[in-house]
Amino acid sequence: MTTFSEENYLKAIYHLGNHGQHSVSTNAIAEKIETKASSVTDMLRKLAEKDYVDYKKYQGVSLTEKGRLTATNVIRKHRLWEVFLVNKLDFSWGEVHDIAEQLEHIKSLKLTNALDAFLDYPSHDPHGDPIPDADGNFKKISKIVLSKANENDICVCVGVNDSSSGFLKYLDKNNIALGAEIEILSKEPFDDSMNINVNGKSLAISKLISNNLYVKIRST
Amino acid sequence: MTTFSEENYLKAIYHLGNHGQHSVSTNAIAEKIETKASSVTDMLRKLAEKDYVDYKKYQGVSLTEKGRLTATNVIRKHRLWEVFLVNKLDFSWGEVHDIAEQLEHIKSLKLTNALDAFLDYPSHDPHGDPIPDADGNFKKISKIVLSKANENDICVCVGVNDSSSGFLKYLDKNNIALGAEIEILSKEPFDDSMNINVNGKSLAISKLISNNLYVKIRST
């Protein structure tokens, strides 16, 4: 069983890039957790002892599979609770973080799964961050087709499905480039067109367009 | 700000009868919290220091107003979360206690109030225990099941839960009618039976009976 403190360290290591491979430095963790490097060293030794991390003195640290699973589980709970607070209790997305920071440590697998079901298995939290499943796997679909986005979503353009010159010219003309921020102002159910805001200009786009533009949802 | 441990002690003192006046003994607390008496002494000194309790060596302890408010607030959160788990997440009332034991320590007044509203301001938790308001006041419980009454309570019969003819005949035979006055002489923890006094006659009733009779507490 992990303590709150252990979980916070594992989460920090995960967020500091150890979902990939590269090991994480003591100082980086200290800064993230707002503690002293010496405290981090102490905790790393303990986590290594318990097999949550691979750690060699002076060489940085990385999560073991056990550690990774624990970290993603905490992140899963954090994001599910955020969805609960925003969707069910009408909190604004700005005020949920501190509370979720507490709720993420509640220990009950059954509760987590029941909450997930109650919220209709959300794939993303209110900030647009993906919610891992119970095995720590993230849905790869951080990229969706623009037509799948919802009213009030704010997205970032990350790619196109149709790369014909005609389509790309259209995008150019309207200043829609990779990295462009797109806000969904409204969706018209009748013909699936939508009104969006790009670079401060509003624009009506047809279903044909929105079906061929990949975006990442940033926030809602 | 109170720690989890402090909150558990305050809650224990409250439950051990300090909603009334009489002070609570060190050993009683130790048994309730499942810790050693010496640990209790340490904590009591600390709680007294922080003004949550009145404590004099060897004389037992009682809650200050500040302590009482903290205790009822924890109880409020505990019971609200139980309602959430049972009503919204379909937990059975048997499995909610351990989880609520964790959730009761989440610190956010706004969350507690939002949860209260989300649950439609429940007055009782799934076990029938009353939920105090934010000021620590319990609704003067209009109707409770007889089995919930305590030794020496004097109640008035106000209804039944089971209205089968068999049950009603039993009540008839024993002169238990609406408005009948019932005094709890004793409760037997072993089988949850109780000895009561109705219309001047004493009567032993089983848990089955006391669980299906609604009463209002008149005095104690």
Next chain:
DNA sequence: ATATATTTTTAGTCTTGTCTAAATTTTATT
């Protein structure tokens, strides 16, 4: 009322997680 039993407190130790200050290792610079 006095000896005995029970309850409560004290004294000292342990673990967890943190800190500061000093020592050590690694990295960067010349």
Next chain:
DNA sequence: AATAAAATTTAGACAAGACTAAAAATATAT
């Protein structure tokens, strides 16, 4: 390659909470 700078670890201390064993206070029984 030598040295300065930065990062990391060690050593020693502290606070919170808990424990054991022993001492002190209170309650009980004869």
